[in-house]
Amino acid sequence: MAISHLLYLHGFRSSPQSTKARMVAQRVAERQPGVTWWCPQLPPSPRAAMAMVLAGIAGWPHERMAVMGSSLGGFYATHVAEATGCKAVVLNPAVHAARDLAKYVGEQAAWHDPAERFVFEPGYVDELRALEGGPLADPSNYLAIIAKGDEVLDWREMGARYAGARIELLEGSDHAISDFGQHIDAVFAFLDLA
Template sequence: MDPQTTHLLYLHGFRSSPRSTKARVVADRVARRHPNLQWWCPQLPPSPHDAIDMVMKGIAHWPRKSMAVVGSSLGGYYATYVAGMTRCRAVLLNPAVHPARDLMRYIGDQTVWHDPAEHFYFRPEYIHELRAMEVGPLTRPERVFAIIAKGDEALDWHEMSARYPDSNIKLLEGGDHALSDFEKAHLDDVMAFINPI
């Protein structure tokens, strides 16, 4: 039996931020119901190398057995890396599976979803950084829970499902990439899997 989660990391997606709807919903639930849970939702830099370096340094002293990570979209790819390195529990929300391929077309100037005035430059070398952090089959696939929407307009649900064959998958018939009904339909399942203190 896994110990209850004491530390929770949330990783947002591409062009997103800790101000995303899902990140705020989870943060609110943690604040209201799990005040003893250590919560960290960092603003990830555009460079995948810098992002994962910051994350791994930030969780270096977290207890592996009682930490968990939630990742959305590109954050799901990062969360897969974190789970591969730590074997912690992970929840993946429409996770990116082949971001090195899919983000090629985004090289150049980009804006942040929640603040179009905020710009960043997605560099060609970031594609190589994404390739460098690919992890193979997870050693503890049962510690992964993926919510995957067939209606995702950005990512292929077949690829997402195939990436996590031995994990717990909640496959939605419809839905969208943002999981617009996240708070109402999925938050309880996420928190039950994480099993926070």
């Protein structure tokens, strides 16, 4: 069944202005103008972010929606996909978000606008822990694009978390998947949006 709604969730300190989010938005606008596209600016609180996202997609048809997410957005996308049963594409997804982000407690600068600041509060680590899920209900719903060259997250942990899913393991690349343009066709094919 064709995807009619696509949600994109950006990573920690990122925004809808991320290169990958803009590439996907442009591709949807050019080739799939009938698809509902939503890439919200996520608040720093994981609980607030997930409440906002789940409220925003409450009226979406779960069988015809998909979610994409990068890094922390991949962690969130997994939570959304498990809650709705929809297809998901995760790009270098955070696996142990609470563990990895605990060291970022305090004031942070937004990646795309360093003048924009936010505070990552200690309680947010607990909120991330509360969102951690067990094994994937249906690994076939997932495409994980994982870069061995990721300088932030361990590709082995990502591969283990998405065992049974379709995994595109990139020999090099980086955390941002700077060569995402080479992989976007595979993403859209997986979502039946080619």
